[in-house]
Amino acid sequence: MPVTLKEVAVRAGVSRSAVSRTFTDGASVSEKMRSKVEKAARELGYSPNALASSLTTGRTKLIGLVSNNFHNPIFLEVFDLFTRGLQDRGLRPLLVNLTDEQDPENSVRMLRQYSVDGVVVASSTLPPEFALAFRDAGVPVVHSFGRASSSPKVHVVGIDNVETGRMAARALMARGYKHVAFLGGPRDATSTQDRHKGFVEEMALHPDVRLTESFAQAYSHEAGRREMLRLLEDAPAEGYFCGDDVLSIGVLSAIKDKGLSCPEDIGIIGLNDMEMSRWENIDLTTIHQPIRQIVNSSIELMVAMLDEPDRYPEARIFPCSVVERGTLPAL
């Protein structure tokens, strides 16, 4: 059905190579030839088959965009930024949903069958093994929102989650609370572990302050709400660091439900600074994660790796900062 290079060649009365060359930039073609071919191509409505050419060039311009975060609204923004950023550079995102997929081998096989030029793993909850599996398969990989490390095994772009844990602890300490709590996401996510670690470390400097720790099943509204309702049965803490904004919002809902108010009775600080946190009826004090910068930097890194596949792995860490809003008392 679609027009092929050969048909254009026949119509223009030239060789197939000539047609190929007019559509490959950097190839040697005279002006006369180029315009003759372009005319024929235009008349026939020809556009080259990217897949066929990938066979000889070894480049598909396909990038696997791998994630398991399809329930946190912040990832809609992440997908938006990734797809647009990749498109702008002539790359095409092949989306892979890893929800309830535990074996990296399947995804590796699948993406290799499609000869993707590279893979972006966009997730803070996917185990590092996934990124490693791609690397081991010889596919350039960037782990966005992955675990910060001083000796990264693959390229990582994200934030220092340990540090955000400390920041949250300091923000709560600044309010003079005597009993604070960590309410994290899923235990097995590296992001949860790191935020927890930083929080606990910082709190160790305040041995007089009581510290409670708990974990929600998922980074979701429902999980946060349920966990908080449970916590409110006993003596709740005065201030909470919730591992994620959507979790925080669930927590806020639980607090309100119990007839308590925020920040008067309980203070909350979240993490992410998603758009919704700015909404006037939510107005969540939170730690801003620079999504846009992380995504753009990931894309740049990926583009660089396409030219230099064996690039030495690096970690790109972006600073976060507390955004003061209405769920912690003013200082």
Added chain:
Amino acid sequence: MPVTLKEVAVRAGVSRSAVSRTFTDGASVSEKMRSKVEKAARELGYSPNALASSLTTGRTKLIGLVSNNFHNPIFLEVFDLFTRGLQDRGLRPLLVNLTDEQDPENSVRMLRQYSVDGVVVASSTLPPEFALAFRDAGVPVVHSFGRASSSPKVHVVGIDNVETGRMAARALMARGYKHVAFLGGPRDATSTQDRHKGFVEEMALHPDVRLTESFAQAYSHEAGRREMLRLLEDAPAEGYFCGDDVLSIGVLSAIKDKGLSCPEDIGIIGLNDMEMSRWENIDLTTIHQPIRQIVNSSIELMVAMLDEPDRYPEARIFPCSVVERGTLPAL
């Protein structure tokens, strides 16, 4: 770098055709041959190149997933359902972000270059021309969340937006309001136009009731909030039909801001029934749109079209229903 069919053939001591056949189901291969080849393939870590084979079979199993809705949380669920549903059927979504792209030709060209087997347009705000452009290019297309029609030009799966407009009007009328309003999304979206049409039609049956109409710039929180703040300057209506849930939530925020409360002072009904609308601190009365059914049906239709490209276009319309929650007075 990756292992090719030829290498497997050499190792197994058989012809290339034999290897090809063991990996093509339905091909004639003896058990003996198959196991010999599989052994060699396993030892070499071979998996066939899907793109190369697409060259002769004419099938890539690539499906273009085209959207411009990257700001409405409901679309995160839509993407989740689409990606998983497609994957489960061995298809791969190539994501295309059409935010600020007005020319269908570019996307058509791009997706043809990648020889996608079909295209799903998932958007209620993209003009119908996009779906038509794919059809005209000979690519099977399904427009999900597109305009319902009794004589569809392409396959459409979605809801009858005119009918939802009527439903909303009836829900408001049941409350005995004497002044109601339509607060739609962007004027140029067919979904806005249809919801508006149905609403106005139904209201024509109640000539004694005052009707106000206005439109937000986008289906977004911020746009809804801004428009409502403007409306609250003058005499506001008693009940509002907002063209979308996220818009409604912006409206709720504006109402609260002005010291008014819902549903006592003003009643609101939204559309979509996104997860967030169920949250206890939002508790929005809304019209449920059966997302899951729409997505699954779209995928089934797409799969059917892969075997029968010239299938006669059909419209699949799913019924909606009002979900009573806290933003309209109880009946």
Added chain:
DNA sequence: TTGGTTTTTGCAACCGGTTGCAAAATGCTA
């Protein structure tokens, strides 16, 4: 005009698979 350089062009092989066809192998019946 000639002869040497440089640019442009086409040939043919190749990328990694698939498939129609005929030959080879196997199975079955008598």
Added chain:
DNA sequence: TAGCATTTTGCAACCGGTTGCAAAAACCAA
């Protein structure tokens, strides 16, 4: 075991492009 039908296999051409190489064309200076 011969003879025929059936299955399995390999050959070779093809899918839609790209590219190294050598021939042809264009250019340039003498």
